[in-house]
Amino acid sequence: MDKYDTLRHYFGHESFRAGQETMVDALLGGRDALGVMPTGAGKSMCYQVPALMLPGITLVISPLISLMADQVAALRSAGVPAAYLNSALTPRQMDIALERAYQGQYKIIYVAPERLETASFLHFAQSVEISMVAVDEAHCVSQWGQDFRPVYLRIADFVDALPRRPVMGAFTATATRRVREDIIRQLRLIDPAGVTTGFDRPNLYFEVVRPKHRDPALMQVLAGRQGQSGIVYCSTRKQVEKVCDMLCASGFAASRYHAGLSDEERKRNQEDFQYDRVQVMVATNAFGMGIDKSNVRYVIHYNMPRSMEAYYQEAGRAGRDGEPGECILLYMAQDIVTAKWMINNGDPNPALSAAEQAEVRRQDLQRLQSMIDYCTREHCLRTYILRYFGETGTGDCGDCGHCTGGRYGEAATADRPARTRRTAAMAGVDQAPVDSALFEKLRMVRTALAKVWHVPPYVICSDAALTSMCRVRPVTPERMLQVSGMGEVKTARYGEAFMSVIRQQESPQAPASAVAERTARRAAAAVPEPAAADGEATDDLFEQLRAVRMALAKEEGVFAFRICSDATLTGMCRVRPVTPEMMLQVSGMGEVKTARYGEAFMSVIRRQEGGVRRTTKPDRPAASPSPGKAVPQKERVVSFTAAAPPPSEVILPRAGDDASLTEAYLSGATIQQMAEALGIPAAQIRQRLQKLGLIF
Ligand SMILES: [Zn+2]
Numbered sequence: 001m002d003k004y005d006t007l008r009h010y011f012g013h014e015s016f017r018a019g020q021e022t023m024v025d026a027l028l029g030g031r032d033a034l035g036v037m038p039t040g041a042g043k044s045m046c047y048q049v050p051a052l053m054l055p056g057i058t059l060v061i062s063p064l065i066s067l068m069a070d071q072v073a074a075l076r077s078a079g080v081p082a083a084y085l086n087s088a089l090t091p092r093q094m095d096i097a098l099e100r101a102y103q104g105q106y107k108i109i110y111v112a113p114e115r116l117e118t119a120s121f122l123h124f125a126q127s128v129e130i131s132m133v134a135v136d137e138a139h140c141v142s143q144w145g146q147d148f149r150p151v152y153l154r155i156a157d158f159v160d161a162l163p164r165r166p167v168m169g170a171f172t173a174t175a176t177r178r179v180r181e182d183i184i185r186q187l188r189l190i191d192p193a194g195v196t197t198g199f200d201r202p203n204l205y206f207e208v209v210r211p212k213h214r215d216p217a218l219m220q221v222l223a224g225r226q227g228q229s230g231i232v233y234c235s236t237r238k239q240v241e242k243v244c245d246m247l248c249a250s251g252f253a254a255s256r257y258h259a260g261l262s263d264e265e266r267k268r269n270q271e272d273f274q275y276d277r278v279q280v281m282v283a284t285n286a287f288g289m290g291i292d293k294s295n296v297r298y299v300i301h302y303n304m305p306r307s308m309e310a311y312y313q314e315a316g317r318a319g320r321d322g323e324p325g326e327c328i329l330l331y332m333a334q335d336i337v338t339a340k341w342m343i344n345n346g347d348p349n350p351a352l353s354a355a356e357q358a359e360v361r362r363q364d365l366q367r368l369q370s371m372i373d374y375c376t377r378e379h380c381l382r383t384y385i386l387r388y389f390g391e392t393g394t395g396d397c398g399d400c401g402h403c404t405g406g407r408y409g410e411a412a413t414a415d416r417p418a419r420t421r422r423t424a425a426m427a428g429v430d431q432a433p434v435d436s437a438l439f440e441k442l443r444m445v446r447t448a449l450a451k452v453w454h455v456p457p458y459v460i461c462s463d464a465a466l467t468s469m470c471r472v473r474p475v476t477p478e479r480m481l482q483v484s485g486m487g488e489v490k491t492a493r494y495g496e497a498f499m500s501v502i503r504q505q506e507s508p509q510a511p512a513s514a515v516a517e518r519t520a521r522r523a524a525a526a527v528p529e530p531a532a533a534d535g536e537a538t539d540d541l542f543e544q545l546r547a548v549r550m551a552l553a554k555e556e557g558v559f560a561f562r563i564c565s566d567a568t569l570t571g572m573c574r575v576r577p578v579t580p581e582m583m584l585q586v587s588g589m590g591e592v593k594t595a596r597y598g599e600a601f602m603s604v605i606r607r608q609e610g611g612v613r614r615t616t617k618p619d620r621p622a623a624s625p626s627p628g629k630a631v632p633q634k635e636r637v638v639s640f641t642a643a644a645p646p647p648s649e650v651i652l653p654r655a656g657d658d659a660s661l662t663e664a665y666l667s668g669a670t671i672q673q674m675a676e677a678l679g680i681p682a683a684q685i686r687q688r689l690q691k692l693g694l695i696f
Pocket residue numbers: 379380381382383396397398399400401402403
C-alpha cells in the first residue's frame with residue numbers, strides 16, 4: 001500500500017490536507033520533520049500514515065494522558081493496532097500491554113514522557129524495532145514556553161540510547177521562532193523538514209465584541225443556540241460558577257469545569273459534554289486539553305485570554321467537523337488589568353532561575369500585547385491570526401467581524417443589514433441539500449453504535465461523514481467507501497447499520513419507522529381525541545403532554561421524571577416540536593429520548609396544531625403550564641397493553657449482548673417484550689439498558 005492507499009484504507013480520506021503530505025514524505029524518506037500546526041489541522045495524520053507504512057513500531061510521546069485513550073480508541077476503530085502506556089493503567093494492565101508490545105501486536109504506541117525513564121520501558125524499546133518517534137506538544141521542551149516540562153528534555157537521551165536512531169517527527173501549535181529553535185536543539189532533530197501550516201480554518205467565523213456589560217452580550221450571542229454544542233471560556237472559577245448558573249436559569253443545559261472541582265465531578269462534566277448530555281460547557285482554560293469533540297458550534301470567550309496561542313487553541317475547538325463554527329470574544333478594557341496582574345503574580349516555575357523567570361514574564365507580557373492588539377485594532381481578524389502564526393494572510397477575508405461589520409456587536413443590533421447578512425448566511429447552511437430526517441436517523445444509529453462499542457460518537461464517524469451519507473445515500477459497501485471519513489474498516493464494522501436505515505428510506509414499500517408508528521399509536525391511546533373531551537381541557541397542551549409522560553412512565557416501569565422533567569414539558573409547550581429536529585431543540589430531550597419518546601409527544605402536538613387551525617380561534621394564547629387547571633388524569637390514561645404492537649413490528653433481541661439489546665430497544669421493543677424474548681427478568685433488562693445509557 002502506498003501513502004494514498006493507507007490514507008484511504010484506514011482513514012477514508014481521498015487526499016492529504018495542506019502540509020500533511022510534506023511531513024509524511026519527509027518521515028517516510030527518513031528525514032526528521034517539525035510541524036507547526038494548530039489543533040485540528042490534522043497533525044496526527046502526519047505521523048499515523050508513515051507509522052503504518054514503516055516496518056517497526058512508532059512511539060508517540062504525548063503529555064496529554066486524558067487524550068490518549070480517545071486517540072487509541074479512534075485508531076482501533078479504524079483498524080489500526082494501537083495501545084497506550086501511561087499512569088492511568090494499573091500495573092497489571094501495563095504488564096499485559098507491554099507483553100503484547102513485545103510480541104509486535106501494536107504499530108503505534110502512545111506513551112507519556114515519564115514512562116521513557118522507567119527501566120522496563122527502556123528495555124522494551126531497546127529490544128524491538130522502533131522506526132519512528134513522534135513528539136506531540138513539542139513546545140513543552142522549550143523553557144520559553146508556558147508549558148515547559150523538564151521531562152521533555154530527556155527525550156533526546158532516550159532516543160540516543162536506542163540501538164538504531166529512529167526518524168523523529170515533532171509537532172506543536174506554538175510558533176514563535178525561539179520556541180521552534182529550542183525544539184530543534186533540545187530534541188536534537190537533524191536538518192528537519194519544516195512545515196508551518198493549517199492555521200487557516202475557513203469554516204470558523206471570528207468576531208470581537210466590545211460590550212458595556214458582558215452578560216447581556218453573552219446572552220445575545222447565545223440566543224437561539226439551545227441544542228447546539230458550545231464552550232464558554234471564563235478567566236476565573238468564580239465567573240465560571242456565575243455564568244453557568246445564569247445559563248442554567250435561562251434554560252440551557254450547561255455544565256462547568258475548573259480546577260476547583262473534584263476530579264470526579266470534572267470527569268463527569270466532561271463526559272456529559274462529550275456525549276452531548278449537556279450542550280454548553282462553561283470553563284476556565286483548564287478545560288479542553290483532553291477534549292476532541294468535533295461538533296462544537298461556537299466558542300465564546302467571556303474574557304480576553306492572555307495570548308494568541310491560548311486564544312487560537314481554545315477558539316479552534318469550534319467546527320472541528322468542518323461545519324460552520326463561531327469564535328466570539330467579549331473584550332473589555334479591564335481584561336488588560338486582570339491579565340497583567342495574573343502574569344506578574346503567577347506561580348513561579350521552580351525549574352527556572354530568577355533571571356529566566358524574568359525573561360519568561362517579559363515574553364508573557366509581549367504575548368499579551370499581541371492579544372490586546374487583536375482585540376482593539378481595526379483589521380481583518382483572520383489575517384491578523386494567520387500573520388501571527390507565520391502564515392501569509394492577504395488583505396480582508398470577507399468573513400470576520402471586521403470584514404462583515406459584525407454579527408453581535410452594538411453595530412450589528414443597530415444596523416439591520418449586518419443582521420440580514422447573518423440570517424442569509426445561516427439559512428444557506430440550513431438549506432444545504434441534506435435530508436434532515438435521514439440525518440437524524442443516522443445520528444441515532446451512530447449514538448447506538450457508540451454505546452455498543454464503548455466509544456464517543458465522533459469515534460464512529462463525524463457529523464460531516466453523516467452529512468456525506470445523506471448526499472451519497474450508500475446502500476452497498478462500495479458506495480459507503482465513497483463517503484468521506486468511512487474507510488474500509490469502518491465500513492466493514494459500522495456500514496451495515498447505517499445502510500439499513502438508508503435502504504429503508506430508499507424503498508417506497510418499506511413501512512415508516514416502526515418506532516414512529518408505534519409511539520404515535522401509543523400517544524393516541526394516552527390522550528383522548530379533542531372531540532371526545534372537554535374543549536377547554538384539551539387546549540391545555542401541558543396537561544396532555546403530562547398524560548403522555550405518565551403513560552410512557554407506566555409502560556417503562558420508571559418514575560415519570562425519568563422520562564422527562566416538567567421543565568422539558570414546558571419547553572415543548574414553547575417550541576411545539578413536530579419533527580425530531582425541533583424536538584432536539586427542547587432542553588432535556590437528547591437523541592435517545594427523542595428517538596424513544598419524541599413521536600409520542602409530537603403526535604399530540606401535531607394534533608393540537610391541526611385542531612387549532614380548524615377552529616381558527618383568534619388570538620389564542622400560547623399554551624403554558626397551568627397546574628391550577630387540573631384534569632383528572634387517571635381517566636385519560638388508557639392502558640398501554642392494548643396498544644402494544646404485534647412483535648413482528650419490532651426487532652426482538654436474539655441474544656443478550658449489548659448490540660442486540662440496543663438494536664431491539666431502538667426498534668421500539670418494550671422492556672417486557674425483551675425480557676420475554678430472552679427469558680430473563682425485566683429488572684435485569686432495565687439494568688442493562690441503564691448501563692448502556694439508553695434509559696435513565
Ligand atoms: Zn476578515
